[in-house]
Amino acid sequence: DVVMTQSPLSLPVTLGQPASISCRSSQSLVFSDGNTYLNWFQQRPGQSPRRLIYQVSNRDSGVPDRFSGSGSGTDFTLKISRVEAEDVGVYYCMQGTHWPWTFGQGTKVEIK
Amino acid sequence: EVQLVESGGGLVQPGGSLRISCAASGFTVWNNYLTWVRQPPGKGLEWVSLIYSAGSTYYAESVKGRFTISRDNSKNTVYLQMNSLRSEDTAVYYCARDKGGERSGWYYWGQGTLVTVSS
Numbered sequence: 001d002v003v004m005t006q007s008p009l010s011l012p013v014t015l016g017q018p019a020s021i022s023c024r025s026s027q028s029l030v031f032s033d034g035n036t037y038l039n040w041f042q043q044r045p046g047q048s049p050r051r052l053i054y055q056v057s058n059r060d061s062g063v064p065d066r067f068s069g070s071g072s073g074t075d076f077t078l079k080i081s082r083v084e085a086e087d088v089g090v091y092y093c094m095q096g097t098h099w100p101w102t103f104g105q106g107t108k109v110e111i112k
Numbered sequence: 113e114v115q116l117v118e119s120g121g122g123l124v125q126p127g128g129s130l131r132i133s134c135a136a137s138g139f140t141v142w143n144n145y146l147t148w149v150r151q152p153p154g155k156g157l158e159w160v161s162l163i164y165s166a167g168s169t170y171y172a173e174s175v176k177g178r179f180t181i182s183r184d185n186s187k188n189t190v191y192l193q194m195n196s197l198r199s200e201d202t203a204v205y206y207c208a209r210d211k212g213g214e215r216s217g218w219y220y221w222g223q224g225t226l227v228t229v230s231s
Contacts, residue, residue: 101159
């Protein structure tokens with residue numbers, strides 16, 4: 001199985017400051033169709049997961065533009081340009097290129 | 113509006129069985145692919161099983177041979193039959209559906225149902 005490694009696992013941030021989460025895969029996530037199936041999910045406390053970004057950099061409807069995704073091959077990043085209180089939660093990367101789909105361990109974002 | 117509502121979770125003894133359900137509305141299960149993802153208490157997410165519109169099914173190695181995913185088109189519901197349950201199966205089980213293709217993760221999620229395996 002493809003191993004997804006996130007860092008850091010805990011990310012204390014100051015309100016209004018940027019935050020960045022790294023996700024590395026044990027294999028390239030470029031699929032035979034040329035697309036890269038790296039997706040990001042947010043899970044707020046007590047809630048179900050919510051997809052934020054799909055295929056590396058496509059933001060879902062309703063997701064604030066302070067969230068952005070980038071990367072290629074095996075290295076990916078989720079950035080929050082200015083952290084707000086509602087961004088507290090755990091963020092997961094997930095790959096859909098190689099069977100079975102796998103998640104990263106999660107990065108807990110909290111306010112300092 | 114797409115909605116997924118899980119039910120059927122509860123406490124079961126090790127070695128026991130349980131069937132959980134995912135009632136869908138706003139779309140038909142027969143022409144969509146649906147998946148189960150679980151989350152042990154305080155831990156991360158793990159993909160468990162999926163059923164394609166054509167009816168083919170797939171399972172994580174950790175549950176293969178013990179869990180069975182199925183659907184009832186007349187009830188617009190997907191099920192997960194869990195047999196030979198182990199303590200490590202204790203988790204919140206989420207039903208989820210894609211938007212934008214099967215490889216782009218899952219956009220629609222239910223609220224989850226808690227399965228606790230304990231004596």
